[in-house]
Amino acid sequence: MAAFGRGLDRFVGVLVSAGGILVLPVCLLLFLQWPLRDVVQAYSREANDLAQCLFALYVSVAINAATRQRTHLATDVFAQRYSQRTRDLLARAGSLFVLVPWSLFVLCAGWPMAAQSVRQLEAFPETYNPGYFVLKIALLLVVLLILLQALLDAFQRRPRQP
Amino acid sequence: MTELAGIAMLAAVALLLVTTGLPAWQLLIGVAMAFAFGGVIGGVFGLPLLTAMPARLLGLLEQDILQALPLYVLMGALLNHLPFAQFLYRTGNRALAATGAGPALAGLGLGVLLAPMNGSVGASVAMLSRTLSPRLDAAGMTPARGAALVCVASTMGVVIPPSLVLILLGDAMMRAHTEALNLTRESVRIINTQDVFVGALLPAAILLGLCVGVAWWTNRRRMEPRNRQVADDSPSRREWVVAVMTAAFIGCLLAGVTLGYLFAVEAAATGAVALFGFGVATRTLTRAILRDVVRDTLAITGALFALLVAATMFTLVVRAFGTDRWVAGALASLGAGEWGSLAVVLGIVALCALVLDAFEMIFVVIPIALPPLLTQVHDATWVAVLTLLILQASFLTPPFGYAVLMVRHSLRRGMALTALSRALLPYLAAQLLVLCLVLAWPALVWQRNPTTIAPENPAGTVSDDEARRMLEQQLSPPSDESPGKAGKE
Numbered sequence: 001m002a003a004f005g006r007g008l009d010r011f012v013g014v015l016v017s018a019g020g021i022l023v024l025p026v027c028l029l030l031f032l033q034w035p036l037r038d039v040v041q042a043y044s045r046e047a048n049d050l051a052q053c054l055f056a057l058y059v060s061v062a063i064n065a066a067t068r069q070r071t072h073l074a075t076d077v078f079a080q081r082y083s084q085r086t087r088d089l090l091a092r093a094g095s096l097f098v099l100v101p102w103s104l105f106v107l108c109a110g111w112p113m114a115a116q117s118v119r120q121l122e123a124f125p126e127t128y129n130p131g132y133f134v135l136k137i138a139l140l141l142v143v144l145l146i147l148l149q150a151l152l153d154a155f156q157r158r159p160r161q162p
Numbered sequence: 163m164t165e166l167a168g169i170a171m172l173a174a175v176a177l178l179l180v181t182t183g184l185p186a187w188q189l190l191i192g193v194a195m196a197f198a199f200g201g202v203i204g205g206v207f208g209l210p211l212l213t214a215m216p217a218r219l220l221g222l223l224e225q226d227i228l229q230a231l232p233l234y235v236l237m238g239a240l241l242n243h244l245p246f247a248q249f250l251y252r253t254g255n256r257a258l259a260a261t262g263a264g265p266a267l268a269g270l271g272l273g274v275l276l277a278p279m280n281g282s283v284g285a286s287v288a289m290l291s292r293t294l295s296p297r298l299d300a301a302g303m304t305p306a307r308g309a310a311l312v313c314v315a316s317t318m319g320v321v322i323p324p325s326l327v328l329i330l331l332g333d334a335m336m337r338a339h340t341e342a343l344n345l346t347r348e349s350v351r352i353i354n355t356q357d358v359f360v361g362a363l364l365p366a367a368i369l370l371g372l373c374v375g376v377a378w379w380t381n382r383r384r385m386e387p388r389n390r391q392v393a394d395d396s397p398s399r400r401e402w403v404v405a406v407m408t409a410a411f412i413g414c415l416l417a418g419v420t421l422g423y424l425f426a427v428e429a430a431a432t433g434a435v436a437l438f439g440f441g442v443a444t445r446t447l448t449r450a451i452l453r454d455v456v457r458d459t460l461a462i463t464g465a466l467f468a469l470l471v472a473a474t475m476f477t478l479v480v481r482a483f484g485t486d487r488w489v490a491g492a493l494a495s496l497g498a499g500e501w502g503s504l505a506v507v508l509g510i511v512a513l514c515a516l517v518l519d520a521f522e523m524i525f526v527v528i529p530i531a532l533p534p535l536l537t538q539v540h541d542a543t544w545v546a547v548l549t550l551l552i553l554q555a556s557f558l559t560p561p562f563g564y565a566v567l568m569v570r571h572s573l574r575r576g577m578a579l580t581a582l583s584r585a586l587l588p589y590l591a592a593q594l595l596v597l598c599l600v601l602a603w604p605a606l607v608w609q610r611n612p613t614t615i616a617p618e619n620p621a622g623t624v625s626d627d628e629a630r631r632m633l634e635q636q637l638s639p640p641s642d643e644s645p646g647k648a649g650k651e
Contacts, residue, residue: 016460017457019460020456020457020459020460021456023232023233023236023456023459023460023463024456026229026232026233027232027233027236027431027434027435027438028431028435030229030233030427030428030430030431031428031431031432031434031435033428033431034428034431034432051229052223052224052229055223055229055232056223056224058232058460058463059222059223059232059463059464059467061460061464062232062460062461062463062464062467063464063467063468063471064464065457065460065461065464066460066461066462066463066464066465066468067464067468069457069461071461071462071464071465072185072186072187072188072464072465072468072469073185073186073187073284073465073469073519073521073522074179074183074184074185074186075179075180075183075186075518075567078180078181078183079181079182079183079184080183080571082183087183090182090183090184091184094182094184094185094188094189094192095188097192098188098189098191098192098195099188099191101195102191102195102475105212105215106215106216106219109212109213109215109216110215110216110219110220113216113217113220114216135220135223135224136220138223139216139219139220139223142219142471
């Protein structure tokens with residue numbers, strides 16, 4: 001079980017690190033929108049839609065990255081005086097009793113919407129470009145990664161928060 | 163009295179935030195879930211309301227303005243990791259040496275340029291504590307004055323357009339104004355991000371001028387450098403060129419967005435691409451630095467989006483309890499008029515800002531507190547600017563001001579609160595002065611296209627019949643519409 005946990009942790013870590021690089025194409029595409037619209041006078045909407053898809057995927061790994069790097073905003077002015085054991089217990093409780101049930105709820109509630117969108121290969125409503133379904137996949141990916149990370153933090157030896 | 167549940171939720175979050183030290187987003191979700199469970203069990207609202215959550219989260223992923231968020235963070239990370247901050251500080255220090263307060267003024271200038279692009283007040287404090295504090299210390303500035311300067315410089319991003327805080331506040335104000343107009347049925351133009359940028363320009367300029375004056379006055383006597391090698395490190399010609407070009411480039415981008423020539427998203431993307439190009443061309447952007455930049459951008463973006471996700475859940479539950487309507491009713495029944503309501507709401511905002519970061523304020527408190535206020539006070543841009551000034555003042559107010567707590571925490575050395583408070587006092591006085599000026603002369607808030615003037619309906623309100631007729635007119639398709647488009651719609 002411990003080996004499975006470590007393997008899962010590594011997998012999530014690699015996925016998150018790889019996803020981080022998406023900010024560069026997002027930036028490039030959003031920059032190119034400008035010359036594409038004003039100079040080339042074509043493809044700027046395509047660039048925007050593609051950037052939107054990549055942006056959604058980027059956000060889906062970003063929340064997990066913040067958890068792993070402990071950059072979530074917190075006011076630990078008083079809590080820093082607690083013992084390490086108390087802080088670990090609080091972190092485990094937060095993961096297990098808050099993030100696990102919440103992410104399960106959103107995953108279940110959002111599944112039909114995402115599944116239908118993927119089945120139809122839903123296009124962007126304003127431009128009719130393909131790929132809108134990627135946003136709905138990204139939505140499920142956000143909560144799935146939050147769920148996995150919360151489980152890892154709750155059951156691994158040393159949780160990452162606070 | 164189930165409407166009061168929303169107030170209890172806010173109180174619970176504030177209490178848990180300071181006592182548990184858990185991340186704010188977890189606490190927001192946890193408190194919202196606990197109360198939602200109670201609401202469903204108690205029959206206040208049904209479960210289907212909560213199943214709207216995925217659709218609301220999807221809204222965050224498809225909102226154009228939020229694409230600016232990682233780009234601004236990327237720009238901030240590039241400025242942070244490439245040697246720009248050092249260049250800017252050293253050249254600023256040398257250029258302003260004749261004033262006798264070079265280190266203080268250069269430090270403040272660095273904050274003015276970089277804080278608007280940083281993720282949050284917390285991120286600005288961390289960045290400026292790392293880059294600025296050692297140099298101010300080496301220049302001979304007392305720790306309390308140095309810390310006060312870092313506090314003030316870190317919060318400049320709150321008021322100087324077009325910071326990330328302003329972009330998101332503009333968006334939050336637009337939603338709050340829409341909700342308020344739905345309640346009052348007034349026919350006025352809804353505020354947008356550009357209105358907030360332009361409105362904040364003059365008060366921000368006055369505040370900046372006053373802060374520069376305070377920084378100069380309190381640090382004008384020549385200090386004895388503690389580390390002469392660091393303090394007298396004079397910039398090379400290349401550093402001068404880079405610093406001037408960087409400052410001019412950032413200034414042009416910020417001005418372009420503020421004045422409406424550039425979209426915030428495109429300007430941020432252009433800035434990041436230019437900085438990236440500079441790093442590659444000068445070989446300062448090594449593989450290791452790029453890895454750090456990407457990692458930091460990802461983590462800060464994630465922290466901000468986590469907060470957005472949590473706030474979406476939190477505000478959904480607060481509204482399900484009807485707290486927003488209760489607050490609007492309570493404000494109206496106070497009978498305190500425009501000024502009384504303004505004082506009450508801004509007072510609550512100020513109290514919340516003592517323990518919450520700018521983004522927590524924008525995502526959680528503003529959506530609940532501002533719509534009721536905007537039903538009573540009709541100048542939304544003026545309210546937005548006052549909110550910004552209140553937020554910045556609260557961050558700087560000892561002993562619990564967010565920036566004060568963060569600076570004392572990040573410096574990790576015995577910083578006497580009394581000394582820090584004394585050093586902050588003149589800046590707070592400047593802040594109070596600007597707040598009073600904006601309260602007394604609302605015209606200081608520039609409005610190129612005032613939201614308070616109804617363009618087509620001087621009476622300002624429409625009846626139900628008129629509203630229905632206008633809606634039907636908008637919905638009826640024009641005769642020359644292309645069949646393809648009509649079919650798709």
